[in-house]
Amino acid sequence: MKALTANRLDDGEVVFWNKGAWVERFADAELFADDASGEAAEGAGKSQPNTVIDVYLIDLIESEGLWAPLSFRERIRALGPLNHPTHGKQAEGGAAIEALRHAAGASRSTGRVNLIKRK
C-alpha cells in the first residue's frame, strides 16, 4: 500500500494526495493498493509545481488496524516533531495519530530514495 505526499509551496505544510486534492491529515490520504494507481497520482501531483514541491510516494504498513508510513521519517512528517507533542499534526490526537505513534518498522520510502537519486 502507498500514499502520495509533498510539501505545500506557500507554507511548507506536509500534505497528502486525495483524489485530485491535497489534504493535511495522513488519515485523509488516498491509499494506493497497486503501483499503477500510485504512479498515476504521482504524475498528477507533479503536474502542480506551483502548489506543492517534492512530490513522492511513500510505503505504508498496518498499525493498530490502520495504515501508517513505513519509514520513521515519514511518520514524523505525518505527526510533527516528537519533542513538542503540541506542535504539528499530532496535536489533534485521536486514534489515527495514536496508530502513527505506535507504528513500528522502518525503512526509507522508495519514492523518496528515487527523489534523492534524481536530485
Add this chain to the structure above:
Amino acid sequence: MYQYDTIDREFLADRAAEFKEQVERRLAGEITEDQFKMLRLRNGLYLQLHAYMLRVAIPYGSLNATQLRKLADIGRRYDKGYGHFTTRTNLQFHWIKLREAPAILEELATVDLHAIQTSGNCIRNVTSDPYAGATAEEIDDPRVWSEAIRQWSMLHPEFSHLPRKFKFAVTAAPKDRTAARVHDIGLVVRRARDGTMGFEVIVGGGMGRTPYVGPTIREFLPANRLFSYLDATLRVYNRHGRRDNSYKARIKILVAALGREEFARQVEEEWEKVGAGADMPDTEIARIRAAFAPKAFDTLVNRSEAFETAKAADPAFARFARNNLKPHKRPGYTIVEISLKGIGDTPGDATSDQMDVVADLGERYGQNDIRITHEQNLVLPHVKLDDAHAVFQALAAAGLATPNINLITDIIACPGLDYCALANARAIPIAQDIAHRFADQDRAELVGELKIKISGCINACGHHHVGHIGILGVDKKGEEFYQLTLGGSGAEDAEVGKMLGPALPADRVTDAIDTIVEVYLRERVEGERFLDTFRRTGSAPFKEAVYAEAH
C-alpha cells in the same frame, strides 16, 4: 556593538523588498522551484520536514536587547512562540510560511538583522568568543576582527561561489570557546615578543563526514596583513577545491591532500601576488574598533557583600554562581551564562517569553549586551556581582536558571530527525533522556566538566566529533542507532573523538553513558576531568564496560 550606517540599512531594506518580489513571482508561478530555490536559500530559507525554516544570522553571536526582543516577537507572530539557537550561534525558526518570510526579513532589517550568508557555498557567519570584551584572558577584542571579516566577506563577489561553504572562528583567549581548530579557518590572536599583534592561522579543520583538527599554516601573521592573507588562502581554495565532489569540496580535504607545508607554500606564493593593497586600512580597523570600545564600568571592589550574603542565604543561587558565573576582567563584575539546557528541554530552544526576559535583564543589568555561545547557551557578559542574585531570580522565574554550564546535562544537540530534512536519526530525545538520568545536580557536579554532543547525521551540526562523549545518530535499515565516540574536544586541546565500538540502539544509549561515567569515576585521579582520564586510560576500560553490558 557595531552600528549599521544608512547604506547598510538601505541595503537590507532593499534586499527584503527584492525577496518579497521573488516570493510573489514564485507563488504566482512566474518562476520555477529550481529557479527559486537558490534565491530562498540565499536568504536563509530552507524547506524542512514540517515547514520552512528561516536561519537568522547573529553576527559573531552578539545581540542587543532590541534585537533579541524582535526575535522573540517574530517567534510569537510567525512561529510557535519560540526559536532554536544553533551551534553556529544563529537562530532558527522552524515553522515559517513562505508567504510570510518576506515580512519577517523586513522586520529583521528594522533591527539590523538578516538571514544572508546563512546558506550556500559562501563565507558564513563568523563564530567568536562569547566572553569577548569581558574576559581578562583575551589579548584583544575578537569582535573587532570578526566584524571586519563580516564586512570583507559580506556578498564578496569572488567568494560567493566557493567549492563549498566556509566557516571562520576568531578567538583572542588561550581558552578557546569558539572551536577554532575545527573551522575552515580559525584565527587565534597572538602577540609577538615585540608587542606586535597578529594571528595564528589554522586552516582546514572541520567536522562532518571527514573530521580534521586544522593544522596551523602560519604561526604569526601580522594583524595588518590579515585580509591579503585571507584573500590568498581563499584563492588557493577557490582554484583547487574539489568542485567535482561535494563530499570532498571543503577546504579541509584540499589541505589534507596537499599537506600543510604545500598548502601554506601556495598561500604564501599567492599572498605575494595579492600584495598589501588588499589589506584593510588601519583607519578602517580603528573605525570598527571604536564600535567595541570598552564599556563604561563602575569602579567596584572585588568582593560584593550583597553577592556573598545572597549566596549564603540561597543555596540554589550558590549552586548557580558556582556553575554559571564566570570571572570578569573588572572587579565587582561577572559573566552570567544562561543555560538553554533545562532538564528535559530541547537543547538550544528558547521561548519568546524567555527571550524577552533575557533582553530585559541584558538591558537592565547587562549593558545591553547579549551573546550566543556555540554550545547553544546565552551569555550576559557584563553583570555586577551586586545584581547577580536579582538576575538569577528573574532567570529562575523564567525557567532559565539551570545551573549546569559545562556539566553532563549541558548537551549540544542538533534538531535531528524531529525537524531536519538531512537527519537520519533524532538527537533531541537522546539529549533529553541523558539529562533526565543526570538530573541530580550533586551527581552532575561530582562528575564535573563533561561535554556531550549529539548529531542526527554525519554532517555533524551537533559537533559530535569533538564531544568528550560524542553521539552520532545513524540509520540502520531505517532504525535509529547511535555511534559513540570518546575523547573529542573542540577547545584549545582540540581532538577528534575515537569510536568506541558498534552503534547502539536508542534505548541503550543513556545506560551506556551512565556506564562510561561510572568507569570515569572509578578510574579518575585527583583533579582529572573526564577528558583527562580518557586520555590517560584510553578506550579500553570504557569499551569493556559498555559492551560487556550491551551483550
